[in-house]
Amino acid sequence: MSNYPSEPEFEQAYKELASTLEDSTLFDKFPQYRTALEVASVPERVIQFRVVWEDDAGKLRVNRGYRVQFNSALGPYKGGLRFHPSVNLSILKFLGFEQIFKNALTGLNMGGGKGGADFDPKGKSDNEIRRFCQAFMRELSKHIGADTDVPAGDIGVSGREIGYMFGAYRQARNRWDGVLTGKGLTWGGSLIRPEATGYGLVYYVAHMLEHAGRGTFAGKRVALSGSGNVAQYAALKCIELGATVVSLSDSQGALIATTDAGFSARQIETIAQLKVERKALTAFDQNGSFKYVAGARPWTHVGKVDIALPSATQNEVSGDEAKALVEAGCFAVAEGSNMGCTQDAIDVFEAERRAKGQQAVWYAPGKAANCGGVAVSGLEMAQNSQRYSWTQEEVDRKLQEIMKSAFDDGLATAKEYVKAADGELPSLVAGSNIAGFIKVVRAMHDQGDWFA
Structure with a gap:
């Protein structure tokens, strides 16, 4: 990419994908896929x-x-x-x-x-x-x-x-x-679309917990960043499943629960209304149960935490913050935002996964964990093509099936292409990258987009 202007965010995303492909056996089995990567990256x-x-x-x-x-x-x-x-x-x-x-x-x-x-x-x-x-x-x-x-x-x-x-x-x-998704329900929109990314994130993590023998969300302490659509609905679903949500954030700082009760569903709904009014979290009535840390992200302020769900924007968990989460007892990290973790943070989580077996922190990338939003957008496209609307229960059931499939696909692909020690949790970042890459480049090859 030396002949292009510097594009740091794109280069980071490319290197994150390419490094996991290189560290797997994919190119050993299919060396022609190096050509496919070169084409797909443009x-x-x-x-x-x-x-x-x-x-x-x-x-x-x-x-x-x-x-x-x-x-x-x-x-x-x-x-x-x-x-x-x-x-x-x-x-x-x-x-x-x-x-x-x-x-x-x-x-x-x-x-x-x-x-x-x-x-x-x-x-x-x-x-x-x-x-x-x-x-x-x-x-x-x-x-x-x-x-x-x-x-x-x-x-x-x-x-x-x-x-x-x-x-x-x-x-x-x-x-x-049906040229845009996220439309109003009376003119082509789909039920569950506003909730889909947050709900799908929680559904995905539930499969992580089950596979790792960590039980369910019940009784878990969950740290969330962001306070927009994704964070709101992820928080509400966590609370519904019996977890305690201990943090939210916005571009100006982090709101941290100071009691064991965490956020209630009603308080999340109040924050959602503040966001509709385009107000900051500083406008939230803390009522002595929260502290607002200006200019901070929540990860080093939440104390003991079981699950971390970065759901604000890219690069919101640094390497040092990843270490702090590990030290705080965190055993599941899944991105509700796109590329929520820096490469340094991913390296910390992946090193812990390799070193500590079933008791390690397990990291899931956004391309898998937060695909529920675009999945329901795809379902909205299908409904528009039919000129027909499905019920809330139908859409939610399809969303749950898609999130399970995304988890299972990443898990199976990691086992096939990434060497692992006995008792080591599979790499969901590698498995998800490889699974998505294979589907795309095989279709590209069939259509003549690349050849070797």
């Missing part, structure tokens, strides 16, 4: 465009919009749209690259892509957001479609933004297509 298409809109003061504003259409071997490009001032091509390529293999693990016919803009919805009025979404979709609508590319929401893009963009697409193209 997006099929990158679209970059300007977005010109008018603020409430009548002033012209301009932002950069993007869509990285990374791989369509398994189906239409599928991945979210992120509106955040940090958005750049490196971040979107990392997210799109991860999305390829995450979508493969769902078993549904979806390729991988990602997009967004360096637009900050915070502090903007509804009218400003509507005007921006309409201007953004005027250009994006030329490049997407129900059988071509189906974006969803991500950071900064909730149901409100999806609605504005869907309306702009419908007017621009004169078509009602």
Whole structure:
């Protein structure tokens, strides 16, 4: 990649995948897959465009919009749209690259892509957001479609933004297509979609606990980061299953429970309403049961913890924080966010897994653990194609089946391609990477995208 501008986030995602492939027996058995990796690491298409809109003061504003259409071997490009001032091509390529293999693990016919803009919805009025979404979709609508590319929401893009963009697409193209997921329930959305990433994360970890002989969520102390959609529903599902949730966080700091009771479901719902109002966690009435640590992430402040679920953004667990979690007794770490752990943190968890057998900390990467969101997006696409809606119970049952399949697939693939000592827990990061990679590159080979 030396002839390209530095893209640190994408390079990190590429190296994380490539290193696990190199450390396995995959290339020994299939040396031609090195060629496949070289091809798969280059997006099929990158679209970059300007977005010109008018603020409430009548002033012209301009932002950069993007869509990285990374791989369509398994189906239409599928991945979210992120509106955040940090958005750049490196971040979107990392997210799109991860999305390829995450979508493969769902078993549904979806390729991988990602997009967004360096637009900050915070502090903007509804009218400003509507005007921006309409201007953004005027250009994006030329490049997407129900059988071509189906974006969803991500950071900064909730149901409100999806609605504005869907309306702009419908007017621009004169078509009602299932072209976006995360839609309202009365116009093509799916039940369980808002909950899916958080619920799916917990369903996945439940299989980890069972396989490792760690029981169920009942009685476990769970540290969560983030306080958005993923963290909220993961917390509610943990509480429903009998766990104690001891932390949440936002970009300004961490909220830590100071009593054994942790967060209640009602308190999580209060925080969810604060987020709808775009308020920080500092606005939460702590009532003497919590402490707010400004500028901090929760991992070194939660004390004894059994399960850690980073669910905010990328690189939110460092190597030192990973060591702190191990010292605090943590035995399961699963990413609700994409690439939530730095490579140093993954190295800490994987070294512990190799050294301590069944009693080790067990780490699950986001491409497996948080694939529930895109899985239900895929189910929303299926319902749109049928012009039919499934019940909440049907969607939840399918989500549980997909999460079990993703876990089983990663587990079986790790056992097949990664050497392990007796009693050692299989590497879920290696197994998930290899399983997703094999599915994608075999489809690419069958379609002539690479040859050797």
